[in-house]
Amino acid sequence: MNHVFGLVIEGLVAVLLVVTIGYCMLLNKRLQRLKADEQSLKATIAELITATEIAERAIGGLKHAVRDVNENLGDQLTTASEMSRVLTRQLAEGDDVIRRLSKIAVAARPASAAAASVAPEQPKISAAKATVAAAQAFAERRRANGIAA
Numbered sequence: 013m014n015h016v017f018g019l020v021i022e023g024l025v026a027v028l029l030v031v032t033i034g035y036c037m038l039l040n041k042r043l044q045r046l047k048a049d050e051q052s053l054k055a056t057i058a059e060l061i062t063a064t065e066i067a068e069r070a071i072g073g074l075k076h077a078v079r080d081v082n083e084n085l086g087d088q089l090t091t092a093s094e095m096s097r098v099l100t101r102q103l104a105e106g107d108d109v110i111r112r113l114s115k116i117a118v119a120a121r122p123a124s125a126a127a128a129s130v131a132p133e134q135p136k137i138s139a140a141k142a143t144v145a146a147a148q149a150f151a152e153r154r155r156a157n158g159i160a161a
Contacts (some may be wrong), residue, residue, distance in 0.1 A: 110143050117146030120153060 072079050110140075113150075114143045117143075117150040120150050122145075
């Protein structure tokens, strides 16, 4: 019975050793996959660091470009505002000159021409066209009187 009992214990130890070896092989495979995953993770982290550095440089460049644009745009807006004021003044002066010419043309018109021009069937024309017509009539009268316009 001692031999049987010893043989059973030896068989049990052998089975446990086989199970242990199998489990060790399973753990070895898992460790190998984990190391492979670690390598791919390191590569991913390196790529991420590189992408982050590139993004930081790009953001710095964009900030610099925004500063430049703000400075240039501010200068251009100031220049445009000044130009707008100058043009507004010039337009006002031009309107004043046209009003004066219109008054001169109306004052220089003979009484019979003024009465004939007030005909009821004549359509209304714009102020600019009326001013041009008055200036042309004034110039023609001056030429007819012998004074060059």
